[in-house]
Amino acid sequence: MQSLLRVDHLSITFSSDAGRHTAVDDLSFSIAPGETLALVGESGSGKSVTALAILRLLDPRANVTGSIWFREEDWLKLPERDMVARRGRDAAMVFQEPMTALNPVMSIGKQIAEGIRIHQRDLSRAAVRQRAIEALESVSIPEPRRRFDDYPHQFSGGQRQRILIAMALANRPSLLIADEPTTALDVTVQAQILDLLRELKQRSNAALLFISHDLSVVAQIAQRVAVMRKGKIVEMATCAQLFANPQHPYTRSLLAAVPTMHSDRNAPLAATEIPTAALESPLVEIATDHWTRAAE
Ligand SMILES: Nc1ncnc2c1ncn2[C@@H]1O[C@H](COP(=O)(O)OP(=O)(O)OP(=O)(O)O)[C@@H](O)[C@H]1O
Ligand SMILES: [Mg+2]
Numbered sequence: 001m002q003s004l005l006r007v008d009h010l011s012i013t014f015s016s017d018a019g020r021h022t023a024v025d026d027l028s029f030s031i032a033p034g035e036t037l038a039l040v041g042e043s044g045s046g047k048s049v050t051a052l053a054i055l056r057l058l059d060p061r062a063n064v065t066g067s068i069w070f071r072e073e074d075w076l077k078l079p080e081r082d083m084v085a086r087r088g089r090d091a092a093m094v095f096q097e098p099m100t101a102l103n104p105v106m107s108i109g110k111q112i113a114e115g116i117r118i119h120q121r122d123l124s125r126a127a128v129r130q131r132a133i134e135a136l137e138s139v140s141i142p143e144p145r146r147r148f149d150d151y152p153h154q155f156s157g158g159q160r161q162r163i164l165i166a167m168a169l170a171n172r173p174s175l176l177i178a179d180e181p182t183t184a185l186d187v188t189v190q191a192q193i194l195d196l197l198r199e200l201k202q203r204s205n206a207a208l209l210f211i212s213h214d215l216s217v218v219a220q221i222a223q224r225v226a227v228m229r230k231g232k233i234v235e236m237a238t239c240a241q242l243f244a245n246p247q248h249p250y251t252r253s254l255l256a257a258v259p260t261m262h263s264d265r266n267a268p269l270a271a272t273e274i275p276t277a278a279l280e281s282p283l284v285e286i287a288t289d290h291w292t293r294a295a296e
Helices: 047-054 078-088 110-118 123-138 157-169 188-204 238-245 247-257
Strands: 004-015 019-031 038-039 062-070 091-094 175-179 209-212 222-227 232-238 281-289 290-293
Touching: 004 047, 019 047, 019 232, 038 047, 047 062, 047 157, 047 175, 091 157, 110 123, 110 157, 123 157, 157 175, 157 188, 188 209, 188 290, 222 238, 222 247, 232 238, 232 247, 232 281
Parallel strands: 038 209, 038 222, 091 175, 175 209
Antiparallel strands: 004 019, 004 062, 222 232, 232 290, 281 290
């Protein structure tokens, strides 16, 4: 199938007085329309910088190479003014921290309306307001008309995350990127947000790039999973394959760290416990749609 997004040989480096740091190293993956792909990996593996690079939201000091094909366009080659027209409309993001992603001194209704107005300049004020209210309704915020003028602190953590999702989906993007959308939430609310994302995805048929460090969360939502380690994909497969037949030592260690009813949580492997070859060897397709790096 034709992919919606194809990240091709993406590398991201940061330069500072301390030297050059490679955050993402030759990363390639694609997402089909309507598909959910999860990026999984420990803190610092390069998940968020990948997401930010796709929307061209990285710090301008970041050095980004490779291509980010969205349909027929390489977004890394677009002038900023064209990117502004696509960001939020073709692809939108739900950020990692709901409290910092929302402006604390602006009502939530106004924040959603602003995002709609950027892309729908011909809509009247009343029509924009109506669209914003519908967006709040779609994520099950009770009494959205009454709550339109309330500020972020007047909502619970789970509701704030719903508001961010409403904001991201208000322009009906074909790709939604959700960066750890449930990490800050307790388990019950986490499950509700996952249900919501699944339901909204089904209704809108948007593709979803779902970022998490938690394989047990990923198992509930993704069709395919890419496991990242130090800016590289070490294994990529359908969710079913990855859980049934994990190949890479790092994937296995992440799976061993998933708590079950019968086991205690083991910590994932430390960097020194994974053979260098397992990060340096090429990604090869060992079965249909199942890619991994050889461990030795
Ligand atoms: N603006 C920046 N300047 C320099 N280095 C950065 C910058 N942003 C990110 N990095 C580095 O890039 C690497 C990847 O960071 P990233 O935020 O993508 O990790 P992550 O996988 O999202 O982790 P987490 O699970 O903690 O969110 C890290 O080593 C980080 O320190
Ligand atoms: Mg992150």
